Amino acid sequence: MENAKSVKLILEDGTEIEGQSFGAFTSSAGEVVFSTAMTGYPENLTDPSFAGQILVLTYPIVGNYGVPGEELYESISRIFESDKIHVAGLVVNYYSEEHSHWHAAKSLGEWLAEYNIPGIYGVDTRMLTKKLREKGAMLGKIVADGEDVPLHDPNQDNLVAQVSPDGVQHYGTGKNKIVLVDCGTKTNIIRCFLERDVELIRVPWDYDFTQLDYDGLFLSNGPGDPKMCVPTIEHLQKALQQDKPIFGICLGSQLMGLAAGGDTFKLKYGHRSHNQPVKLTGTQRSYITSQNHGFAVDTATLPAEWDMLFENLNDGTCEGIKHKTKPFFSTQFHPEAAGGPQDTEFLFDQFLDEVEKYKAGK
């Protein structure tokens, strides 16, 4: 560790921070964002919503429990949230190269190197976090060995198109047929459905699912600006005309808002953490949620037949919407967790109850 090579983190405002390299010794550019989650780096780094982003972890000691080996289940990963690391780079205060865990197969550095992702440690991540909080998420790059790369704004890219699968896949043989529109879904969403007696049809982001035979529609999480997903929104608008239950998570929630006729906006620095409090509107019930998003639905723009379902207790932003009469609802947070708290997983049950009700009333 003492002999680690120097690398630099350079931000668009000119800030240059020197640190030591771990993972791949290479350069990479992206949007610099921070997460305050204290555990779950294997889950975080493989979350497709992080595509194009250089992730700063505020928890100062990272790598302690290594990285588990892959295990498959129904052809999907049992361990990770997708089949690869999606972040463009990782920034930490202290990297624990030696790790200790019964489930570990390799170190975090080895794993990053496998996917050619650079990491930098020895950074005052609190100082960096405060900067991002004050100035908003910024573009930045990790530069190794003087090998400079241009700054790059991933929000200009159609990130969803990059992380969405090419073809349609089927999982499970359960009684309820659910279409999952994969804009960069986390594997745990699939696991949550498969544990609940579902036949899952996983379709690409721009797939016209309206032609399929299904009982309920699910819109996944994903990276970047929801407005990039024009075909998804169009298909969704058709689905909103019908009465089949729809459930959206994260980007899926924003897509639902847009399809309903509302607007979305970019948050100054987003919510990326495992401790976001949300309140179920009109009740005394609140939940701690796992979140990872940079955009949000602007509740003021929602049409009259839609309501805010959950509200963020910290900053009042929209944490989910629901249709006043039809079984359509969404959450900005991640009920599937992984990583983070599992307190709202019951929403999958609620969605499937709606599906059952719909089927019964058909």
Add this chain to the structure above:
Amino acid sequence: MNKPNKVLILGSGALKIGEAGEFDYSGSQALKALKEEGIRTILINPNIATVQTSDDIADDVYFLPVTPYFVEEVIKKEQPDGILVAFGGQTALNCAVALYRAGVFEKYHVRVLGTPVQSIIDTEDRDIFKEKLDQIGVLTARSEAVTTMEDALAAAERIGFPIIVRAAFALGGLGSGFANNMDELRALAQKAFSTSDQILVEESLKGWKEVEYEVVRDQFNNCITVCNMENFDPIGIHTGESIVVAPSQTLSNREYHKLRSIGIKTIRHLGIVGECNIQYALDPHSEEYRVIEVNARLSRSSALASKATGYPLAFVAAKLSLGYSLAELKNSVTQTTSAFFEPSLDYLVVKLPRWDLGKFSGVQRQIGSAMKSVGEVMAIGKTFEEAVQKGLRMLDTGRRGFVANKPEPIDLADLDRLLSEPNEERIFAINEAFQAGYDVERVYELTRIDRWFLQRLYGIYQLSLQLASTRQQGGLDALDTDLLRQAKKSGFSDQQLAVQLLGPAEVKANEMLVRARRKALGVVPVVKQIDTLAAEFPAQTNYLYLTYHGTENDLEPETDKSVVVLGSGVYRIGSSVEFDWCGVNAAQTVNEEGYKSIIINYNPETVSTDYDVSDRLYFEELSYERVMDILDFEEPQGVILSTGGQIPNNIATRLEAAGAPILGTAASRIDEAENRHKFSSIMDELGIAQPRWSELTTMEAIYDFVKQVGFPVLIRPSYVLSGAAMNVVSNPRELEEYLKLAAEVSAEYPVVVSQFIQDAKEIELDAVADKGEIVSYAISEHVEFAGVHSGDATMYYPPQRVYVGTVRKLKVIAEKIAKRFQISGPFNIQFLEKNREIRVIECNLRASRSFPFVSKVSGNNLIKKATKVLLGQHVDRDASELVYDLPFVGVKASQFSFTRLQGADPVLRVDMTSTGEVGCLGDTAEEALLKSLLSVGYRIPEKTVLMSSGPLTSKVALLESAQVLVQRGYTIYATHGTHSFFAENGVPSSLVYWPDELQEPNALTYLRERKIDLVINIPKNTTKGELDNDYKIRRTAVDFNIPLITNARLAKAFIHAFTTLKLEDLSIKSWKEFKAQTEPVL
């Protein structure tokens, strides 16, 4: 919301092992939360040294025992409509359960706020607890609750060894332990049954990880976990005895959230409203877990979690028990975000326990499932290395960190045992093991401490080698900036660097060289805030720590005029909550006088480390290095050392030399008072008598000196093999026996021998002086004669049996001393008086342990006055004299924790062994004495007293008391000498045999059969046989929870009190009612 109007809060009484300062913090927070709501608060707590029993915190305070009788009496009188029982530890909880079962709450229409008592019972009764968890499929260790020895043995048969035995309803794991076979089980179970009717025989999970969560729930079923914590030591060691980190370090996301979800599910099912703690065992090789226990109350862990995260658990718990929802409450750090959230840390904390086992003779040094530690520290850092090394220094046991300590003779043959059998020194044994060539794997095999922690420690060890190798290349000058920075990031102090770079000699001088060089190289720490949200939201927090992992300070130095108050650090025997009260009062006065207050302290059990007590809180070391780092940054107007006990005094000279603006008495004067030789010659110069003493380096010199002054003498060797460091010896044989224990007598390890004056009265003066003139003082009197450490003694204030002439003489001496040392601020003098002749024993140029006691009883806050003096305010000489006209008396009594210290000899000596104290008020001295002794666990005996009255003088002293006992219908059992002496003097007693006489009726049998209600055992002499016999009686009394008195004067006073007063005679009067009896004179 149906808010109550008047709420009673139960405190936890005296500090004891397993129940310490954390409950002052919890109770103070709860009182603050209720006050904000306009609710009238009544507090019952005899612990007079606490912050919660100060003016203006509760509306009314009762300095009474927290026992069902007294609590019911207060309820009867005050008629509160609500009660909080979760803020006073196990003492309050046990009391509440008893009152609930007796229907007292129902009878007086008192609503138990927060967690219902039934839920508490569900968590405390092992059988019910297990059943409740079974209902929701949550796993607990396989165990059986039993009430008889036969059932215990049968249960062990079914479960299989090794097993753990626990006593139900016990604080700090009292009466628990591991058994590997039937014999060990039998011994353990017998002891456990003596503290509880029900014990638990459980599968052992040795080697599993121990993890805890702090869970909060409101009445709307909203639930959060505020913090999780991982024990460095695997399961098998009480969490109070473990090194603990927060948050967990070796748990994956799945493990973390699996346990979190189980915690929430469990707490919902149990119906807890407020705060609780859930402890797990986690298999290090799978995701298997067991729930160990739930504490349905604020606990040591919750105090730690509050300090670790900045989330005010006790405050929030109090609000929730009034009916608020979590979402309605604000995060008190950000003031804008909600209290319904889970803190995210961008640092880690390490908690380390402090033991004082060396203070007790005979005590078992191993640590395990029962608590023995007397205090704890919390260190904050960005890495485990940084925090753990800070923490090891904070313990104030002379260690510089994990490495670079003074070499201690360690038997390598013993190393494996030191690693595999947990003990107070184990972490240092790990360093020894690395030095001896053990690798992480081998240490892991022996300790079962997770490899991740061992890897970190190994990293520190390797770094120390790298630094040492620099020594050969030129030491400090050759030191590379990167290496220096890496060492500082790994928590190396300048002293450690001095040792590694410049060698083991002249460490303090070399430390200055390192510091200068380090600053020249620009390697300085940065100030970071604790804000509960890892910088996600802006926070105006003043809760700060220093780290070398950073390039930016989170805030600017204080720009207003500010004063730094140094705290008292770790609680240990001799220094605990009383100095926290002093520090808090000093900081408050600093604010009142228009300055910003800055506190430096690192003890998570205190109120002074609550971030709303001061304008800025540095949760940091009280070392020269760290205090200077903070002073360099803040540049305050002044620094107050004299309210923090001994730790700040120890660095006074160096701080002054570095130009720190120390307020009050000059450091050079402090040194003159603390250096035995200098102090003695000054006393000679002032014509003030002292007991004669000498520092001697050879055996011959010792014998010569003793010849001059005569027996008995007090001996203080520099180095002893085991047991108490000080002792009184009365004859040549004892002297010889004792010096055998002193491993070495030499120029390097001199022995101090002092004349010991028998039957002398001990009197203390606590005072404040301004530039050498006394402005206020308080005199108190010990019940016991000199020979009992002043920290263990029972004390009257105002004095009850001191001549007016003596008081006058004491004042004259104190005035001389104040003038000579040019004292500005608080000080304390201890005097001996015999035949109206007065001698000075010692003088402390700082606040003493008794400041809160005398300040509260007199109504004259000496710390406020002292602080004003320190800030340069003129303080008029007050009318302290008039306090003697108080129409009531205060008695301070000491709390001992011998029950928890297996093997320790429970006897009062010259060395302090008590862990806490109480102070109670009464209209007469007897009333105050009885209340205070009942508060520290004594009970009025029902029928029988066992007496072995020691030497002739104490036999004579106790004769009259024995007579009174007989008159009152008590049966006295007496050992031989006492029995014959009483018989000769016409006092009937029944003979019981000494333990070694092996004859019935034997004293031990009677104790074990609980035929004795009170034991009075006065140690006679130090011959082996006597020692063993006396020890066995005392120890058995303690093990079987029978009240024990080992001092004749105290025994006499106690007997007099309970034979003249009945329980019903003790007045139920609040502090304010006592005060109202007097005209304010001050």
